[in-house]
Amino acid sequence: MGERSRVVVLRELLPAGQELLAARFETDSLGLDATREQMLAAAAGADALVTDLTFAVDGELLDAAGSQLKVVANFGVGYDNVDLAACAEREVVVTNTPDALTNATAELALTLAMAAARDLSGAEKDLREGSWQGWDPARWRGFELSGATIGVVGAGRIGGRFMELVAGLGGERLYTARQPKPELELKLGAERVHLDDLLRRSDLVSLHLPGTPETRHLIDERALGLMKPTAVLVNTGRGTLVDSKALIRALDEGRLGAAGLDVFEGEPDLDPGFLSAPRVALAPHIGSATFRARDEMSRLVAANVIAVLDGREPPNPVTRAKK
Numbered sequence: 001m002g003e004r005s006r007v008v009v010l011r012e013l014l015p016a017g018q019e020l021l022a023a024r025f026e027t028d029s030l031g032l033d034a035t036r037e038q039m040l041a042a043a044a045g046a047d048a049l050v051t052d053l054t055f056a057v058d059g060e061l062l063d064a065a066g067s068q069l070k071v072v073a074n075f076g077v078g079y080d081n082v083d084l085a086a087c088a089e090r091e092v093v094v095t096n097t098p099d100a101l102t103n104a105t106a107e108l109a110l111t112l113a114m115a116a117a118r119d120l121s122g123a124e125k126d127l128r129e130g131s132w133q134g135w136d137p138a139r140w141r142g143f144e145l146s147g148a149t150i151g152v153v154g155a156g157r158i159g160g161r162f163m164e165l166v167a168g169l170g171g172e173r174l175y176t177a178r179q180p181k182p183e184l185e186l187k188l189g190a191e192r193v194h195l196d197d198l199l200r201r202s203d204l205v206s207l208h209l210p211g212t213p214e215t216r217h218l219i220d221e222r223a224l225g226l227m228k229p230t231a232v233l234v235n236t237g238r239g240t241l242v243d244s245k246a247l248i249r250a251l252d253e254g255r256l257g258a259a260g261l262d263v264f265e266g267e268p269d270l271d272p273g274f275l276s277a278p279r280v281a282l283a284p285h286i287g288s289a290t291f292r293a294r295d296e297m298s299r300l301v302a303a304n305v306i307a308v309l310d311g312r313e314p315p316n317p318v319t320r321a322k323k
């Protein structure tokens with residue numbers, strides 16, 4: 001291994017990381033519009049692939065790269081787009097970019113929670129369309145989050161940071177997690193509960209879980225039925241966590257207070273029902289989209305690639321199957 005290793009960025013890495021790679025390796029970057037066919041062709045002979053959540057990293061792509069491939073460095077914390085078993089079979093290390101985006105994503109969850117609770121998107125649309133008739137005592141009333149019971153589903157890094165951010169609002173804090181989180185309990189007075197309990201008691205429910213077969217449609221018709229009719233649901237995790245049709249029905253029928261969504265099933269195509277449903281704040285998967293987070297994520301991608309190609313343990317291994 002060494003200076004002539006070949007790194008293929010299958011879409012795009014920001015200059016903060018790209019420059020680190022270009023200084024050491026032969027690099028190729030396909031750009032945002034790369035087709036699957038172009039990716040398969042360009043991957044051939046790569047020692048490292050830089051990938052992202054918008055496309056599948058599967059056996060087909062790994063085989064197109066060839067047996068010299070050592071690392072798949074995914075630009076993002078989630079890796080539901082990567083077939084980990086296929087990578088392990090081929091002894092390809094998989095890495096991700098945790099921590100760098102924790103605060104940015106938690107801040108977006110709070111932004112969406114506030115925006116949804118006050119129906120900011122609906123109110124702004126009114127203004128932009130020129131239909132505002134002036135100050136109105138009854139129109140555009142929403143929910144206040146101060147004193148609310150706030151439920152964090154999946155109190156990992158991002159969920160934990162979100163809980164810190166909302167601590168100043170007072171009220172109760174509930175969470176679900178596989179393991180108890182003593183620091184959240186001691187510092188923030190959070191209580192670990194079962195999901196159904198959290199859904200029944202919370203005024204705001206924020207989802208911070210990865211997209212896996214187990215978490216698919218965790219929030220379905222039944223779960224939505226447990227929630228308060230005034231509750232706000234926020235999803236900055238993965239679109240698959242929520243049954244879109246069930247959520248749209250709950251909003252349309254006034255069975256849920258509001259929703260703030262950054263991620264969608266089948267994105268970038270989103271269910272058109274979200275565009276017409278009332279009291280929804282929408283964002284196009286921008287949880288980590290701050291200058292600081294995206295630059296740091298790009299540097300982490302490069303650091304992971306460099307470590308593996310230098311024969312070292314990468315800073316952010318998802319799987320450790322090293323050649």
Ligand code: GLV
Pocket residue numbers: 053075076077078079101287288
């Ligand atoms: C974005 O969704 C990520 O997983 O980083």
